[in-house]
Amino acid sequence: MGSEFELTILMPCLNEAETIVQCIEKAKSFLIRENVHGEILISDNGSTDGSQALAEKHGASVIHVPVRGYGAALIAGIHAAKGKYIIMGDADDSYDFINLSPFLEKLRSGYELVMGNRFKGGIQPGAMPFLNKYLGNPVLSFIGRLFFNVPIGDFHCGLRGFNRDSMRRIQLQAPGMEFASEMVIKSALKQLKTTEVPTTLAPDGRSRLPHLRKWRDGWRHLRLMLMFSPRWLFLYPGIFLAALGLLLISILSVTPLKIGPYALDIHSLLFAGAFLVIGLQSIFFYIVGRIIGSASMGIPLRKKMDRLLEKFTLEKGIILGFILALLGVGGSLLSVYLWMKAQFGSLVPGEMMRIAIPSVTLMIVGSQIIFASFFLNLVMQSYSDPQKR
Incomplete structure (x- = not known):
């Protein structure tokens, strides 16, 4: 009309x-x-x-x-x-x-x-x-x-x-x-x-x-x-926090870091682990948010996101998460072994925390990836074309 x-x-x-x-x-x-x-x-x-x-x-x-x-x-x-x-x-x-x-x-x-x-x-x-x-x-x-x-x-x-x-x-x-x-x-x-x-x-x-x-x-x-902009809400802050956390963990797990008059040690290592966990969680929110936003608003996903989702499988996520969690468990068992060698007495914090904090972080990240993979797979199936299910 x-x-x-x-x-x-x-x-x-x-x-x-x-x-x-x-x-x-x-x-x-x-x-x-x-x-x-x-x-x-x-x-x-x-x-x-x-x-x-x-x-x-x-x-x-x-x-x-x-x-x-x-x-x-x-x-x-x-x-x-x-x-x-x-x-x-x-x-x-x-x-x-x-x-x-x-x-x-x-x-x-x-x-x-x-x-x-x-x-x-x-x-x-x-x-x-x-x-x-x-x-x-x-x-x-x-x-x-x-x-x-x-x-x-x-x-x-x-x-x-x-x-x-x-x-x-x-x-x-x-x-x-x-x-x-x-x-x-x-x-x-x-x-x-x-x-x-x-x-x-x-x-x-x-x-x-x-x-x-x-x-x-x-x-x-x-x-x-x-x-309406999950990139700026989730992705960019997530990448920044995850990259910062990973960099600090890689350095502080080996040695303290001195920057001028300032020294970063095991206390900073603890925060680095938190940065990595929060960053990865934020990136996961971005991926899920983009899928839901695309389905609800009809906005095509970016080519990079399409390729990422095509390569993703639940099994790949489970395997990656299991490997990281297993490494974390291994580091935790090493901490217990060293404690046993000390006859369950006092330990040197600067040495033990460089093992314990990365190990706990790996267990959290591994578990996070496993559960996120299940959730992402559920979301992808929920918002996919019913004819393809």
Whole structure:
């Protein structure tokens, strides 16, 4: 079924009676000036100040969304929109609905997501809180670019355009403010054609405080980024800890290590064992997380991961784990033998711990690999094609 309109201008709304009329009139002015066949859609999230009646009076369509939240309102709006393209923006009069041509031109040229960049377009004095402008937004946008390799300078700009059908396909779900990050992240993971255009930000026209809560919503954005990037959450920290632990164990099991005035000995050896165990566990979480994420989101695994999983068998994991655990048991028996030779008396800690700590670490790592292999095999079978089972 074809779209009734070329463009839907979508605005989430929760008690925006002070500014919604100005936003609608600016959006109407744009549609008329550019001769765009479009609609203005207000996704109301339970307003009690008459915003809905004002919107309808000035020619906008209104849908009522009972599930509270910025993301919930926009997701409902995306599904209700009749336009081939959607440009969304807050109804607080902070975004420039008169100058939407750069967004529409990019959408017409084939881009599926067009982000506004307020830092390039200009942020008026008082339009963005100091912490958001110089800390929260730049830091979270940097993390987003680093994690997902997407060339977006303003992850949280509320003025953005997108292809309606493309956005429906990626199945956005976040109900809160983190929806802004979810849209960019899933677009990157699904390889939607993405770009950005400069836009401006003005102080909003409301007399009340904004719905945004800096620290709570900032954490929700960061949490979402971590959940969608198991490489940065699990793999890279795991590789670092495992490599550091293995290096220190290899050295400290033989001799103390002096670095300038500092000396690392058996106490550091104990921590090295912990680093190795935690690191390997984190790497295992990454592998399982990627399999589950791939199955639930339909994102293809990387070629290296595919090759790794093709070579993996439960039996290989059991054999490797058993060998390592057996080495650990052998070292533990050697410790007991040396204790017997000392007639179960006092031992020299510096000598015994260089045997005992690596031995215990090997037993833990070996057991960890055996159990992880069983669990990984179970996960792979659970998420494999039923036709192949």
